[in-house]
Amino acid sequence: MGRGPSYPYVGLEEAIGLAQKMYDYTKRAAAPVDSVITEAWKYTTTSSSGAKVLAALKAYGLVEDAPAASGKAALKLTTRSIRILLDDQDTPLRREEIRKAALSPKWYDYCWKTWGKEMPSSMKSNLLIEHGFVDSTVESFLKDYRKTMAFAGILDSKIGIEEKESNTGPQVGDWVQCDMKGQLRLPEPHKLIRIEDHPEHGKYGFVEGQKGGIEYEHLIKVDPPEPKVQPPNLFDPVPLINLQPAIVPVSKGEIKMQTGTFSNSEGVTGQLQWPSEMSPEAYLDFLHDLAGLRMRVRRAVPKDRQYEVQSRDEEAAKDEAQGMERSS
Numbered sequence: 578m579g580r581g582p583s584y585p586y587v588g589l590e591e592a593i594g595l596a597q598k599m600y601d602y603t604k605r606a607a608a609p610v611d612s613v614i615t616e617a618w619k620y621t622t623t624s625s626s627g628a629k630v631l632a633a634l635k636a637y638g639l640v641e642d643a644p645a646a647s648g649k650a651a652l653k654l655t656t657r658s659i660r661i662l663l664d665d666q667d668t669p670l671r672r673e674e675i676r677k678a679a680l681s682p683k684w685y686d687y688c689w690k691t692w693g694k695e696m697p698s699s700m701k702s703n704l705l706i707e708h709g710f711v712d713s714t715v716e717s718f719l720k721d722y723r724k725t726m727a728f729a730g731i732l733d734s735k736i737g738i739e740e741k742e743s744n745t746g747p748q749v750g751d752w753v754q755c756d757m758k759g760q761l762r763l764p765e766p767h768k769l770i771r772i773e774d775h776p777e778h779g780k781y782g783f784v785e786g787q788k789g790g791i792e793y794e795h796l797i798k799v800d801p802p803e804p805k806v807q808p809p810n811l812f813d814p815v816p817l818i819n820l821q822p823a824i825v826p827v828s829k830g831e832i833k834m835q836t837g838t839f840s841n842s843e844g845v846t847g848q849l850q851w852p853s854e855m856s857p858e859a860y861l862d863f864l865h866d867l868a869g870l871r872m873r874v875r876r877a878v879p880k881d882r883q884y885e886v887q888s889r890d891e892e893a894a895k896d897e898a899q900g901m902e903r904s905s
Contacts, residue, residue, distance in 0.1 A: 581710040584684045584718055585636050586629035589675070589725040595630055596639045596658045607643035607653040637678040672730060679729035684708075685722055690771040693749035694732060696723065747798040748772075753784060756797045763787075766799045845874070 585592065595618055602608065602617035610631070614620050620627030631652075634640045639661075643653040654662075657674045664671040680686045684704075692700060701719065704710040710718065726732045747753045753769045755762040767784035772793065774780045781790030838848045851863075871890065878886055 581714055581718075582684060582708060583632075585633035585682050585721065585725075586626070587633050588721050588728065589637055589679050590728045592630070592634050592637050592639055592678075593658075593661060593675075595634060596654060597662055599640070599652070600654060600658070600662055603653075605654060605659065607651040610650045610652055613652050636682040638681045639678065675729050676731060679725050679731060684718070685725065688722055689726070689731070689749065693770075695750050746793065747782070747796050751798045752801045753782065753796045754799045755791050755795050757795050762795075766802050769796065 587595070599608075599613055599617045602613065608617075611622065614627035614631065615622060618627060618630065620630075631640070638655055639658040640652050641655050643651045657678060660674050661671055661678070680689055687708075688696075688700065691703075701715055704715055704718070705712065723732070747769050749769055749771060751769050752766040754766055763784075767786055769782050769784055771783045772780065773783070773790065780793035782793045782796045783790050833853045834850050835853060836848065836850050838846075875883075875886060875890060
């Protein structure tokens with residue numbers, strides 16, 4: 578069985594250590610790939626680990642391909658690597674480059690944008706069922722992912738704690754509103770699912786249920802909305818399949834009132850009473866009233882799904898018209 582989707586063979590902390598070894602070996606100059614793997618990283622030419630760690634460093638954006646005079650494949654450290662390796666440890670630019678490196682691998686970026694800091698247990702089943710990860714490696718992936726996020730300070734450990742304390746803006750996973758000049762523009766709070774920093778247009782936040790982004794400067798953190806409570810059924814209805822008319826005497830005469838109650842799983846509820854005997858005129862009036870009520874209830878079906886019930890409504894209207902013709 579395969580390893581599943583490609584993700585870094587080593588965590589970010591180890592990858593930065595390998596970048597340091599490459600810097601010690603070649604400084605900022607380009608060097609042949611084989612030399613870096615065997616001389617700087619001390620892997621043999623027959624080992625697959627050298628190729629795997631090279632792929633990991635590329636995924637983090639720490640190394641890049643470079644032309645070599647000999648025509649052989651060559652590597653050099655990226656500007657991100659140089660800043661991480663040479664800047665003072667606590668500088669904001671260095672911390673930011675480490676964060677960017679942590680989120681550069683495709684599946685690390687996916688996990689962060691999807692779950693943020695929450696990292697729920699459902700991550701594992703989602704990756705297995707929806708994205709082709711395999712049982713034998715998914716635990717290793719999640720362990721490496723958590724370790725890398727923690728090292729980068731994204732989970733508020735080791736790096737970036739001071740920055741986190743001074744950052745009052747909303748983060749992925751927070752409930753937010755769009756505040757523009759004191760007016761809230763969203764109908765209700767939404768959960769922030771990702772943040773993007775566009776080089777030309779600035780920083781944007783994306784929330785659940787909205788396709789477009791919102792300028793980050795207009796987002797404010799708010800309390801979660803109150804849970805919506807389903808109103809109780811007024812008639813304590815029984816399931817439609819168990820509909821049974823109840824005979825309720827209302828006088829000493831022979832005419833008695835019959836009662837039927839119905840409901841469905843989405844809260845459509847009704848109770849109808851009719852006499853055991855009625856005139857044709859009264860029945861025709863009932864059909865007219867029922868048609869009007871049916872059309873009012875139909876308006877609750879979303880417009881883009883009206884076509885699914887239209888044919889049924891037309892059949893019902895035709896049956897009612899035929900019933901009226903037979904009764905008249």
